[in-house]
Amino acid sequence: MSKSYPLPHDEQDRLNALEEYRLVDTRPDEEFDRLARLASSLFDVPIVLVSLIERSRQFFKSHIGLDLCETSREISFCAHAIMQDDVLVIPDAAKDPRFAANPLVLGPPFIRFYAGKPLVAPGGGKIGTVCLIDSKPRSTFSEEDRRNLGDVAALVMDRMEMRRLDHVRSTSQVRFENIAATSPDAIICSNAEGDVTFWNRSAERLFGYSAEEMLENSGEIIVPESWRQIYESELERLRQGEKMELADRTVELSGLRKDGSEFPAEFSLSTWKEGNTWSVGAIVRDVTERRHNEERLYRLASLDALTDLPNRGAWRECLKEALGAAKPLTVFSLDLDGFKDINDTLGHSAGDTVLKEVALRLKAACHDAIKVARLGGDEFVVLFDGNDARRAEAMAEMLIASISAPYEFSGKRIDVGVSIGIALAPQHSRNPEELLGAADLALYRSKAAGKGSFEIFAPALREVAVARRAFEKELKHAFENGEFELFYQPQIATADRRLTGAEALLRWNHPARGLLTPASFIDVLERKPSAAEVGDWILQAACRQAAEWRALAPDFRIAVNLFEAQFRSEHLPLAVAKALSLSGLPARALELEIVENIFLRNDRATERLFRDLRDLGVGLALDDYGTGFASLSLLKRYPFSRLKIDRTFVRDVHVNSEDAAIVKAILYLGDSFGMDVIAEGVETEAQLDFLKTNGCPEAQGYLFGRPMPAHAFRRFLQTKARPCTPARQLAGGAGS
The missing domain is CATH 3.30.450.20 (PAS domain)
Known part of the structure; x- marks a missing residue:
């Protein structure tokens, strides 16, 4: 009978070697548990096992983060790990055909990431593994990670070998x-x-x-x-x-x-x-x-490799210990303002330089702090003795001034700010997670207030957070329950008011609050895991509707806004091709609207994605042009087919010379780069006259029609057999 797991060619010798250690079915041992806890901190994984592979099962000599003491060898990941010399890394078990149907993947502990290093006896037999497990997939496991896991396995094997010699000597x-x-x-x-x-x-x-x-x-x-x-x-x-x-x-x-x-x-x-x-x-x-290896690994497990500050694990232990001593404390949660722009424009080397310098400034300014730590990314925390609010405010002002001073990288000046949230113990909590959470809520409010400032936690912030979480839960169910709907706003030719197309706009039919526009929920939705799925639904629904309407208007074009999450999914060209195929809509009749923050990353992968979309034959419109930082070189580099003039420049274009100059410049750029141009937010005849006079070919806005549901837009479309007249009175609906 064949096994469902691989067997080493020296299986019997391997089992004989395992027998000499006399460790299977023995009681937990602090020496092994200590090393497993070290590995858990070092690699930031919830589960670490020291697994010994018997004939038909695996026994866990140490099992940090898992209640099981053993499992069948048939479902063991470690049975595969002992088949190789190096670390076996499985980035996502759910996508690995060997493990996708494994009960440990489909059920508790819901394994997604696995890394196992064989434990090798002196004679060469692989008697088990030290393995790392996480319920979340991981895309990388570096060479340094492999070496460090190998060092942990060597420390485990070192202790096992002493036990083996003890046993042999006694028998x-x-x-x-x-x-x-x-x-x-x-x-x-x-x-x-x-x-x-x-x-x-x-x-x-x-x-x-x-x-x-x-x-x-x-x-x-x-x-x-x-x-x-x-x-x-x-x-x-x-x-x-x-x-x-x-x-x-x-x-x-x-x-x-x-x-x-x-x-x-x-x-x-x-x-x-x-x-x-x-x-x-x-x-x-x-x-x-x-000792050298243990000290090195413990140092790695407790210090951030880039800044040499204590890391998240060391911070948790320190905060827990300080609160356990019932001391009055102040927690600062700090987040850099504008840090992402540094990585995007100057590269990660510049970002790393700034993070190192921030760490040095924090240590210098907070020399009397209990702990200064980096939690990851551009997030830092500081723990102080005492809970005096005035002292905390003075310290926050000093830190903002210190961290906001200019930085330098390769001769270039870099400006970055910082926002700070403050929580006090025991007033705001005696629980470590709740206290840091309170500081984070205050930080969130500080950033929302304009950044470069600080905020002290107040109970009302937690009430707002609870309400926001409830709203996020409602938003999650909105898509599942079919509460989203598309509205359509007409786009017209300025010369004769002929209907050229429409922009598809998302609306939420909230069961209690009525019809909501994107302003009420889009920022939250874009951060949710379901954003890409919602974006694909919008694509398919808009294409299907446009294909029907082209029977009435053969040249009809539909414009669809894209979420950034759709770009991150890397499947956007396939999703677009699928929407076109299912609907039968010609590619030339679809235009994808993209905001600047998506392509300002300016990397080759994004450029290639844009080229792939253009190769499908669809149009690409740069939305809200003129409000951000898009340079002329980016217009040349990326294959846009249309520029959208933002409504903020159209509002006073006929009376404000600066707005008029900007609109004229955008029209000139469009003509020079061979791109079409459309103005949004047109509400008056005076605005339309200016656009017509200066050669803007298309426009959209309340002057021609508000966003309306599909059934109302169909009636509107049927009236467009002749040039359209002002449509303020037509098909009201929600604002754009």
Whole structure:
């Protein structure tokens, strides 16, 4: 009968090697749990397992973040990990055909990300793994991550090997000495008088004494002065016929070499009787490198690699400890203003330089703080003693001034600001998560107030947050319940008011609040995971409707706004092609409207995506042109087919010379780059006359028709067999 999991070619030898460790079905061990907790912090994963692979199951010697002690080998990820030498990385188990139907993926613990490093016995048998598990997929696992996981596995294996030698020594002295002859650990036996009776080659290398020098001589010459008294006390117990206090234990002590140098060592001691006398065995391992690796990994686990500040894990522990001591505290939550623009325009090297400098400024300004930490991205936190609000305000003002001072990168000046949220303990909470949450809510209000400022938490902010979460929940159900609807606003030719097309606009038929325009919900929706799915629905619904209306107006064109999430999904060209195919709408009859923040990333992937869309034959309109930072070079680089003049320039275009100049400039650019131009927000005949006089070919706005539902727009369309007249009275609907 074939197995549903792979089997190593040396399976029986591997099982024999595992048996020697006698660790399967043993009780939890703090040494292994400590290393698993280290790995959890180091890699920021909720679950870490030290798994031993038996014939038909895997046993977890350590299981941090998981209640299970074992699982069937048939569903084990680790059964696959032991088939290779390096780390097995599964970025997303739900998309891996080997694991997509695995019950550990479909059910608790809902594994998505997995990384497992084999535990390799000295003979080469892979007896198990150290593995990392997360319920969220991860796109990367770097070479440094692989090395660090390998170091954790080596530390685990180091402890397992000591246990194996202990077991072998206790069961067979002859076999023990055979193994000891080739062991990489120093193995020493002595009698009750302390005279050495066995000294292997590794002991020669470690201490510098040959076997000839040591046999029948006292072992005290390898014991440094720091624990000589303990050594003599233990020998005295043996002479009295008593068992050593340190027997059957592993302790860290110093070893003394022949050249007089000391080194940190791990001693695993045991005693046994030979006739009427006691014998002593010691397995000694130099732990200098182990200590170095552990210190390095613990440092990585508690410090942010870029800024050298404490990281999120270290911050949590510090805040928890400080609150546990019932001390009055102040928490600052800081977020940089405009940091994304630095990465987008100058690159991540510039962004990293700024983050490092911010860390230095924070440490200098907050020298009396309990903790200054970086939580990730451009988020920092500071913890102070005391909870005086006035002192906190003064400190916030000083930090804003310090962090907002200019930065420099490659000779270029960089300006970045900071917003700060403040929470006080115990007034605002005694719970670590709630207190940081209160500071974050205050930070959110600070940013909404215009950035470069600070806000102290007030209970009303939490009430607003609760209401916002309830609104987000309603918004999630809105799409599932079919509460979204498309309205359509006419687009006309300015020369003769002929209908040329329409812009599809989203509306929400809220069950309690009535018809809502995007201003009420679009910012929240764009941040939701469902945004791309909603965007695809809008594409398909608008294309289907436009295909029907082209029977009445053969040249009818539909304009559809895109969410940024649709660009991030990387499937946008396929989604557009699918919408066109399902509806039968010609590609030339679809125009996609794009706002600047999508393409200002100015990367090759975005440029390629734009080219792929144009290759489909659809139009690309740059929405709200003139209100942002789009440069002429970007107009040349990206294949736009139309510029949309923002309503803010149209409102006073006939009376304001600056607005008139901007509109004329955009019309000139459109003509120069071979792009069409359309003006939005046209509400008066005077505005229309200006646009016609200056050669703007198309327009939309309340002068021609408000956004209206599909059935009303169809009636409106049927009246357009002749040039249209002012349509303020037609098909009211909600505002655009």
